[in-house]
Amino acid sequence: xxxxxxxxxxxxxxxxxxxKTANAIYxxxxxxxxxxxxxxxxxxxxxxxxxxALALSAISGDSEKLDxxxxxxxxxxxxxxxxxxxxxxxxxxxLCKICNDDNYxxxxxxxxxxxxxxxxxxxxxxxxxxINDCTFENFNLDYYSDEEDAEGFVPRKRAAALLKxxxxxxxxxxxxxxxxxxxxEAGLGKTHLSLAVVVEVAKKGYGVVYGSAYNLLSxxxxxxxxxxGETEKEDALLNCDLLVIDDLGTEFLTSYTSSLIYNIINTRxxxxxxxxxxxNLSFDELEAxxxxxxxxxxxxxxxxxxxxxxxxRQIKALK
Ligand SMILES: [Zn+2]
Numbered sequence: 001x002x003x004x005x006x007x008x009x010x011x012x013x014x015x016x017x018x019x020k021t022a023n024a025i026y027x028x029x030x031x032x033x034x035x036x037x038x039x040x041x042x043x044x045x046x047x048x049x050x051x052x053a054l055a056l057s058a059i060s061g062d063s064e065k066l067d068x069x070x071x072x073x074x075x076x077x078x079x080x081x082x083x084x085x086x087x088x089x090x091x092x093x094x095l096c097k098i099c100n101d102d103n104y105x106x107x108x109x110x111x112x113x114x115x116x117x118x119x120x121x122x123x124x125x126x127x128x129x130x131i132n133d134c135t136f137e138n139f140n141l142d143y144y145s146d147e148e149d150a151e152g153f154v155p156r157k158r159a160a161a162l163l164k165x166x167x168x169x170x171x172x173x174x175x176x177x178x179x180x181x182x183x184x185e186a187g188l189g190k191t192h193l194s195l196a197v198v199v200e201v202a203k204k205g206y207g208v209v210y211g212s213a214y215n216l217l218s219x220x221x222x223x224x225x226x227x228x229g230e231t232e233k234e235d236a237l238l239n240c241d242l243l244v245i246d247d248l249g250t251e252f253l254t255s256y257t258s259s260l261i262y263n264i265i266n267t268r269x270x271x272x273x274x275x276x277x278x279x280n281l282s283f284d285e286l287e288a289x290x291x292x293x294x295x296x297x298x299x300x301x302x303x304x305x306x307x308x309x310x311x312x313r314q315i316k317a318l319k
Pocket of ligand 1: 103
């Protein structure tokens with residue numbers, strides 16, 4: 001799973017707090033017991049000092065002493081457990097039965113942490129994007145004319161095909177055969193359909209990064225030139241499970257951003273990480289702006305689709 005590092009550390013923090021909350025009652029019971037029961041408090045002190053002595057003899061390699069201390073430790077532990085049992089105090093069971101709240105299984109993050117990461121991604125998306133307005137279900141084909149345009153294409157047919165393509169892309173994710181490049185004028189549904197894909201892919205538990213080319217690239221550029229050594233933004237663009245760049249062509253082109261665009265497109269192709277790019281520019285305009293070095297990467301790796309019709313925002317406004 002390719003979530004951003006920031007999401008992973010937030011998820012681990014949340015898990016840690018959940019465990020802490022779950023243990024709070026137990027900890028409170030223990031400290032009350034410590035106050036009331038002098039024997040218990042003394043036992044704990046003894047166990048602490050034996051613990052340090054154990055560590056020292058383990059380092060010095062004095063195995064005879066080590067065995068003796070271990071035996072004492074076991075006895076003290078038995079006593080302690082008996083007191084706890086009599087006081088009916090028991091440690092709460094682990095929140096996650098898979099990792100026992102270690103958060104890792106065989107060196108990999110446990111599903112309990114990944115589930116939190118998924119929820120975080122989702123709430124982040126829904127707080128910043130109109131994801132409820134942009135679903136597959138409310139993608140309305142009625143806004144597209146069913147009459148042939150000047151080039152002989154029927155906008156409604158095209159829109160229906162694009163809706164199907166995007167649904168399949170989301171359903172099959174991450175096993176999709178190619179990335180998507182959506183061209184066409186503003187207001188024809190590119191953003192709507194890509195957001196619908198974003199939501200479905202995030203629901204499946206994948207790390208998604210969505211943003212306008214302007215925002216994504218300027219954030220990465222700012223990070224790069226802050227010379228802080230941080231590469232979080234750039235890493236996210238290169239490594240997230242699904243990257244959606246909206247409005248390619250609206251960013252400031254600097255030598256940094258144009259090499260980053262190439263790097264993003266190329267690296268993601270090499271690592272088989274799907275990408276969706278929306279642009280109001282035609283393929284020729286893309287080539288003029290970014291040179292064939294970049295556009296040649298689209299060929300064979302991106303399914304290129306043109307949205308056609310009349311600006312839906314205008315139609316909605318008129319209605
Ligand atoms: Zn777990």
